[in-house]
Amino acid sequence: MKGFLRKGCLVLLGLLCLGVVSFLFLRVLNSRSDSDLSAHALVLPPLPEDRAAAMLDQFGGMVQTSPERYPDYRQNKREDLIAFRAQYSESLAAFWEWYDHGGRQALAPQTEAPKRARFPVFDWINPNDRMPIIKQRRLTRLLLVHAFLEYEDGRLEEGRRALTASFEIGRFMLQNPDMLLALLAFPILEESQYFLSELAPAFERTLDWSPLLADRALFLDVWHKAFWLSTVGLNEFAADLNTELGNKSVAFRFLTYSEGHMRNTIARVYETFERDIAGPLDDADFDYFGADKPFNAFAFNPAGRYRLAEVFPRIENMVGRHALTTARGDILRVRLALLHAGLPWQRDHVLDQIETMGLRNPFSGQPYQVEPNGNIVVFAPTAPHWRRLDTAIWPTTGMAAPHPLAADRD
DSSP states (O other): OOOHHHHHHHHHHHHHHHHHHHHHHHHHHHHOOOOOOGGGOBOOOOOOTTTTHHHOOOOOOOTEEEOOOOOOOOOHHHHHHHHHHTTTTHHHHHHHHHIIIIIHHHSSSSTSSSBBBBOOOOOOOSSSOHHHHHHHHHHHHHHHHHHHHHHHHHHHHHHHHHHHHHHHHHHHHHHHHSHHHHHHHHHHHHHHHIIIIISSSSGSSSSGGGSSSSSHHHHHHHHHHHHHHHHHHHHHHHHHHHHHGGSOOOHHHHHHOOOHHHHHHHHHHHHHHHHHHHHHHOOOOTTTSTSSSGGTTTTTOOHHHHHHHOOOOOOHHHHHHHHHHHHHHHHHHHHHHHHHHTOOOOOOOHHHHHHTOOOOOTTTTSSSSEEETOOOEESSSTSSSHHHHOOTTTTGGGGGSSOOTTTTOO
């Protein structure tokens, strides 16, 4: 009997030792980092001499409010809009002085430095003040109010110039942005598109505006770079967390945190995002750091997993809102092409333009569906997308439902 117990104890001890050795092996294996996201170098810091963002911040800083109702300025009293513009006439004058003397060229893409960011990259893990971006959105609303009043008064060139500048500021802010900048800049492009679609005189809706509209190429470029910047920031966060846990015991750190695994997880997430963003958005799950995600299997990294889920923002709605702006840009582009060709807004003509332009619904990945009356359907009016995508941060409430484009619009 004693021999049997002794053998049983030895077996249990052997299994325990095997378990410990296996744990240590897997723990060390998971601690090795084989990724260096920074090597991609998708975005570089701004050039020291690039002052365009600072100048917009200066002009926008003079604008302390927005019109009471936007983006449909027709809902405001005309005298209120005139008073709003007069209140910030100094900002408007300063902007035009800069814009007409090199500022417009400064807003254009930097062909000699295509990887350079145009704004300081936001450290969203240790956030500083990025409210100046809000100032720039107020500046574009001042420009759109100016455009609205100038068009109403028959000063067409001045109205066109202000609307163009609004588009150009939106496109400028989307040159190699981080995620926060992308989040705040896409609505500027959305409001400018809305103005062209709904408020500009009918004769202004020409193909000349097409290069300024949102499109899939812009959407993909922005998100490839914005997400890369965020994951590189997470790599730095992985090292910072090691320091943060420095006051814990060696055993605690060994059992709960692995910087190497953290870096590998971030790299795998980046690779997955690259695939997800290129495909139909409805097929993607952008909640990468939840506790139930496969990236966390065999992590031996509960502290790291918890902190990643805590600090990384949910991007599903951000991606969806920007895709919606892209879809509205596609719809407006079709409309401009039909007007240019002198064709009515009818289903066959709409389908021809969608095919000619190679346009695809970013949510389904398929060519846009077109109803018998010619309406382009991004998703059905009862689809859950509307509830998820139309939130308070998304300013274009005037387009918060499927927007019909009837044949007699223009």
